[in-house]
Amino acid sequence: MPQHPVTDFLSSSAALCDAVLRLRGPALSEELGRIAREVTHSLWGRFIPRQDKDPRAASGLQQDVMFDDQYFGRFEVGGRESYSDTERKHLASLASLAGSVMQVHSVAQRTTHAYVQVEAQLQHQSQILDQIHESVLTMDLNGFITSWNKGAERLFGYSSVEAVGRNILFLYDEEDTTFSDDFLEQGGRLMEVRRKKKNGEVFWASLSLSPLCDREDRSIGLIAYLTDITERKMAEERLHHLAYYDALTSLPNRSLLTKLVDQALTVAQRSKLHGCILFIDLNRFKLINDTLGRAAGDELLREVARRFRLALRDQDLVARLGGDEFAVGLFDISQHYEASMVAQKLLSVLNEPFLIDGNDLRVDASIGISVYPQDGNDGETLLRQADIAMYRAKVGNPDGERVAFYSQDMNQGMQERMRIESGLRQALGSGQLQLHYQPKFSIEDGHIIGAEALVRWKHPERGLVPPAEFIPLAESTGLVVQVGEWVLEAACAQAQAWKMAGVPPIRLAVNVSAREFTSALPGRVQETLRRYGLEPSWLELEITESTLMNNIDRVIGIMDRITELGVTLSLDDFGTGYSSLSYLKRFPIDTLKIDRSFTTGIPSDANDCAIASTIISIAQQLKHKVIAEGVETVEQLAFLKSSGCDEVQGYLFSQPLPAADFERALKENWTPA
Known part of the structure; x- marks a missing residue:
């Protein structure tokens, strides 16, 4: 069909x-x-x-x-x-x-013919790229590798299969991870970078970047050319070390010191900080070197350098100038007298004998100090002035350890501070310290509800030494720990006396410095209360915001141990530090204290009023009491009362009182007139 x-x-x-x-x-x-x-x-x-x-x-x-x-x-x-x-x-x-x-x-x-031609051309170009020694790779605008030649395989150890498709960041050394859109857009840059091989080896490479464009000349990525320059960099580093470091101690030499000083002075100028140079000359070194020989002298210098380095902070500079001369640069200090404390610390590390070739060797030093900007504005000038000051220290007492400033006025100030420090050490053991008590009042009924224990120094010759003179010095020298221990002991002893006299329990606030706030504090508080037979309700510890800013979890752990004893905590100077509100809610505190710097402007200063009101509001939300210090006028009291403040202290009510006067006020149930 x-x-x-x-x-x-x-x-x-x-x-x-x-x-x-x-x-x-x-x-x-x-x-x-x-x-x-x-x-x-x-x-x-x-x-x-x-x-x-x-x-x-x-x-x-x-x-x-x-x-x-x-x-x-x-x-x-x-x-x-x-x-x-x-x-x-x-x-x-x-x-x-x-x-x-x-x-x-x-x-x-x-089309097939053209594709075959293009494919042949690409294969030809690929063969050329694979034959050249340089490492060549391409990446897209997001840093993902799109091609990888044989040179890159040889340099990094990764095959093309392992590398293509991964982000370029996997080749970066941990210390060199800068990568951004700006980096990708700046083709043609030549730089020296650190990169990491497959076996983990980190090397230096010369990196050149060129733009990768499409047919319309639009940027679609980068072409990177890399060459291993590790050997050259190591040679440069060796030359740099020879030029700028002392071969014996590996400390910076004079050339590098002056360069670093000049850089640091620029930063100090912007930050309005002081800068100091300490010129150190060892005493008796020549005798040791001549007697025991150069090898022993070199070993002694190396050990001195090691001790100096350990005694200083990481940001401080220490250099060997030659012979038995060293120099130290300090550039983030707020007061020039701190340099004299560092000088004393350096002298103290020389007190222990040096064991060299079976010999116990002893050296001391003379130290001269120059200060920026008073004595000079550049490294060479400051070093020269410090050298002059060192010679003055050595001549002043050839047989002893001496420290001298280039400025005579500073020398007098240093001597005064050393005299105060020495006197304070004596005062701790000779009954010269006393406690005065500034009453704290309830705003609601005007009754005394507690007091802040404040240390006073009654010098046998100078009379009453203002706290502003010796408290900062005690903090900078570490004596504040001993002073704090004395205050806690004296406050508890006085509270026991008042308890025996029939005084109702009141809260005695004792200030605790950041140096005291360690894991040993709760145990010391507990033992002191036990020894005097005091209930924890008698004691309150006042801590500052700055105490809380280091290792938050550790600090909170210490605070919890204190509050478990029944002792209350007060956050002093609130608003002047850097407390995060997220941390504040975690602190087991009872009271926030408004600093006097905010109270002073109330009620005329709108900013101070706003800050005080905010602190009170925060405390109420967190269910903390609020106390304002430095209250001196009726207007200040009226504003604080209307804002919801709970307690006040200040000269409107009473200045700090000796123990007998404060006891009399308690017994009379003293209220403000």
Whole structure:
């Protein structure tokens, strides 16, 4: 049974497409001719490609094969007297289909050829990149590696498979992790960087960056060229060390010291800090060196350098100038007298004998101090002035340890501070310290509810020494710990006396410095209360914000141990430090204390009023009591009362009183007039 005409044509169309895709030359022409005969039911038929010239005259039915004015050839069929319109249409459709398929196939062939050429070119370029010694890689704008040559494999130890697709940051050394959009956009930069190999080895590399662009010249990434320069960097570091460091002690030499001093002075100037140079000359070193020989002298100098370095902070500079001379630079001190304390510390580390080759050797030193900006504005000038001051110290007492400032006024101030420090040490053991008690009052009813214990120094010759003179000195020298221990002991002893006299329990507030606030404090408080038979309700510890800013968890642990004893805690000088409110809610405190610096401006200063009101509001939200210190006027009291403050202390009510006067006030239930 013959096929349906439409089915027959579709079958022939499929055969035509298959022939164009598979066949070439005469075989294609023969197959296309066959398909044309089949479609038109002709006895003969052929396809004549455009490049073939047939001398025979055309006969029968003809149809050109074209697509978009491009001529591919023609169909010719014959052997019949006539053709129906349907057969003519089928031949025309077949020619149209053949033209479109041939056009697509031609484009595909050209594309494939171009792709093969591009692929060959890329392979050629890849071979070139792999042969060069440099490490070359590309990355996109987000830093993800897109290509990785053999040089990169040799340099880093990662294969292309391991590296491509990863972010460039995995090659960075931990100390060199700068990577940003700005870095990616600044192609062409040449820099020296630290990178890390697959085996963990860190090396120095010279890195050059060039932009990677598309056909429209838009940036799509970076090309990175890297070369290992580790050997050169190590050579440079060795040369730098030889030029700027002392070969014997490995400390900076004079050249590096002056450079670093000049840099530090720039920072000190912006921060309005003092800077100091200490010029140190060892005494008796020449005798040791001449007697025991240079080897022993060198070992002694190395040990002195080690002790100096351990005695100083990381940010302090220490250098060896040559021979037995050293220098120290201090640049983040707020008061120049701190330099004299450092000088004494350096002298103290020389007190212990040096064991060199079985010999116990002893040296001391003379130290001269110059101060920025009074004595000079650059390293060389300050070093020269410190040298002069050192000579003055040595001449002043050739046989002893001496410290001298270049400025005579500073020398006098240093001598005065040393006299105060020495006197304070004596005062601790000779009954010269006393406690005065400043009453604390309830705003609600005006009754005394407690007192702050304040230390006073009654000098046998100078009389009453103001706390502002000796408390800062005690803090800077560490004597504040001994003073604090004495205050706690004396306050508890006095509280016991009042308890025995029938005085109702009141809260005695004792200030605790940051140096005292250690894990040993709760035990010391507990033992002191036990020894005097006092209930914890008699004692309150006042701590400052600065105490709380180091190792929060450790501090809170100490505070918890104190409150477990039943002793209350008060946060002193609140608002002057840097407490985070997130930490404040964790502190087991009972009272917030408004610093006098805020109370002074009330009620005329709007800022002080706002700060005081805010502190009171915070305390109320956290269920803490609030006390304001430094209250001296009725207007201040009225504002604090209206704002919800609980307690006050200040000269409006009473100045600090000796123990007997305070006891009298308690017994009389003294209230403000």
